[in-house]
Amino acid sequence: MSGQATPGTVTVTMDGTNKSTKLQLIDGTIGPQVADIRKLYSDLGIFTYDPGYGGTAACDSKITYIDGDEGILLHRGYPIEQLATQSSFLEVAYLMLNGELPNAAQKADFDAGVMRHTMVHEQMRSFFQGFRRDAHPMAVMCGVVGAMSAFYHDSLDINNPEHRRISAFRLIAKVPTIAAMAYKYSVGQPFVYPRNDLGYAENFLYMMNAVPAEPYHVNPILARAMDRILILHADHEQNASTSTVRLAGSTGANPFACIAAGIASLWGPAHGGANEAVLKMLAEIGSVENVKHFLDQVKDKNSHSRLMGFGHRVYKNFDPRAKIMQQTCHEVLGELGIKNEPLLDLAVELERIALSDDYFIARKLYPNVDFYSGIILKAMGIPTSMFTVLFAVARTVGWVSQWMEMIEDPSQRIGRPRQVYTGSPQRDFVPASQRG
Numbered sequence: 248m249s250g251q252a253t254p255g256t257v258t259v260t261m262d263g264t265n266k267s268t269k270l271q272l273i274d275g276t277i278g279p280q281v282a283d284i285r286k287l288y289s290d291l292g293i294f295t296y297d298p299g300y301g302g303t304a305a306c307d308s309k310i311t312y313i314d315g316d317e318g319i320l321l322h323r324g325y326p327i328e329q330l331a332t333q334s335s336f337l338e339v340a341y342l343m344l345n346g347e348l349p350n351a352a353q354k355a356d357f358d359a360g361v362m363r364h365t366m367v368h369e370q371m372r373s374f375f376q377g378f379r380r381d382a383h384p385m386a387v388m389c390g391v392v393g394a395m396s397a398f399y400h401d402s403l404d405i406n407n408p409e410h411r412r413i414s415a416f417r418l419i420a421k422v423p424t425i426a427a428m429a430y431k432y433s434v435g436q437p438f439v440y441p442r443n444d445l446g447y448a449e450n451f452l453y454m455m456n457a458v459p460a461e462p463y464h465v466n467p468i469l470a471r472a473m474d475r476i477l478i479l480h481a482d483h484e485q486n487a488s489t490s491t492v493r494l495a496g497s498t499g500a501n502p503f504a505c506i507a508a509g510i511a512s513l514w515g516p517a518h519g520g521a522n523e524a525v526l527k528m529l530a531e532i533g534s535v536e537n538v539k540h541f542l543d544q545v546k547d548k549n550s551h552s553r554l555m556g557f558g559h560r561v562y563k564n565f566d567p568r569a570k571i572m573q574q575t576c577h578e579v580l581g582e583l584g585i586k587n588e589p590l591l592d593l594a595v596e597l598e599r600i601a602l603s604d605d606y607f608i609a610r611k612l613y614p615n616v617d618f619y620s621g622i623i624l625k626a627m628g629i630p631t632s633m634f635t636v637l638f639a640v641a642r643t644v645g646w647v648s649q650w651m652e653m654i655e656d657p658s659q660r661i662g663r664p665r666q667v668y669t670g671s672p673q674r675d676f677v678p679a680s681q682r683g
């Protein structure tokens with residue numbers, strides 16, 4: 248098969264035959280052109296093969312744009328660097344859901360609308376008792392967020408825009424409450440009710456850290472840092488968990504079930520579980536003297552170990568979020584008066600050596616968002632097992648926005664990839680008595 252581009256189309260000819268077809272090229276606002284391959288099977292009788300979907304656009308989207316070669320990330324056109332330093336998480340949530348930044352009245356309305364939904368159904372409290380205390384909080388998140396569809400069935404009609412709007416508010420508002428409850432359950436402390444007079448990140452830290460026995464004031468530096476961390480994780484185009492949410496949503500499944508599927512997908516160490524894995528890795532390396540030995544191990548194909556927090560399917564340059572995260576890490580540690588954090592020193596050295604190593608240079612492996620986030624979260628007193636949960640809290644905004652966009656897209660169809668079948672050809676059943 249050979250491909251030949253003409254303006255606006257690509258002609259695909261099957262070598263050795265007289266069969267060919269013209270594929271329409273689609274232009275996005277920015278980014279590479281995309282060939283519409285839908286006619287390939289009907290015209291030539293062939294499918295495309297793309298395990299891991301590295302070269303496949305599965306949908307149209309107006310929410311997030313990534314240029315992996317240049318290290319650019321835009322949400323609704325705004326650079327992540329500007330949003331992270333000048334906006335707030337709920338404002339970014341509004342932007343993602345609505346396409347434009349809110350004016351003051353719209354922002355006040357949206358913030359109040361989200362915060363009004365922070366409490367969970369009282370009966371949900373007993374739902375937690377079914378989990379072992381030592382359950383990973385991500386396991387609890389998958390279960391309890393999925394169970395929201397059993398508690399809020401007054402908003403499950405996905406064809407009703409008002410139901411979709413309420414479900415979106417409920418998810419963005421209640422996921423932090425459920426996350427904090429999962430943590431409190433794991434340490435045997437009473438659940439803390441949300442406080443709607445606090446900001447979104449501030450309230451989350453309050454629910455995580457407060458206890459009924461004494462007053463608790465959220466440190467504003469930590470609240471600001473948490474808000475920024477949430478912005479940095481809010482959305483990232485068609486990554487594994489977002490694609491999971493879209494695929495589940497394409498069947499008409501309710502939004503709570505779809506977000507629970509996204510949480511399950513995020514859990515893996517190749518995706519959202521990487522920030523937890525980075526901290527474990529740094530602890531295992533132990534000190535700067537061991538970095539070289541560790542990197543030798545990572546480069547050895549038989550070891551199956553990876554430099555966690557490095558590499559990305561799309562970024563072949565610095566992940567722009569990693570740069571902001573590194574800067575935030577230094578700021579947070581500085582403001583908390585932490586002068587010597589051995590893990591940070593180790594991470595800086597690890598990054599320095601890796602970035603000058605031919606193995607990482609040749610493969611264009613750079614630090615991703617997770618390389619520094621674990622160190623900040625640890626300094627903020629967040630337990631390691633909650634790192635991925637926090638990612639899920641932030642990403643809920645992206646998942647919900649992408650789910651909404653998909654449902655509102657008239658061309659949306661059920662997601663149904665094909666395969667290259669490599670199993671046995673058709674054969675006849677052999678009764679057990681005649682098998683050798």
Ligand code: ACO
Nearest residue numbers: 516517518519521545553554555556557558559560610615
């Ligand atoms: N350490 C060592 N080698 C690596 C790493 C790494 N972190 N990442 C990729 N490589 C190597 C691979 O072994 C492969 O080498 P080869 O060509 O000699 O076989 C080459 O680089 C290409 O790697 P792929 O696995 O094909 O890259 P892919 O795009 O499939 O994987 C991924 C991307 C999963 C993120 C990978 O880089 C990785 O496992 N990183 C560590 C985990 C991590 O930090 N995940 C967080 C991602 S960001 C996020 O989800 C928020």
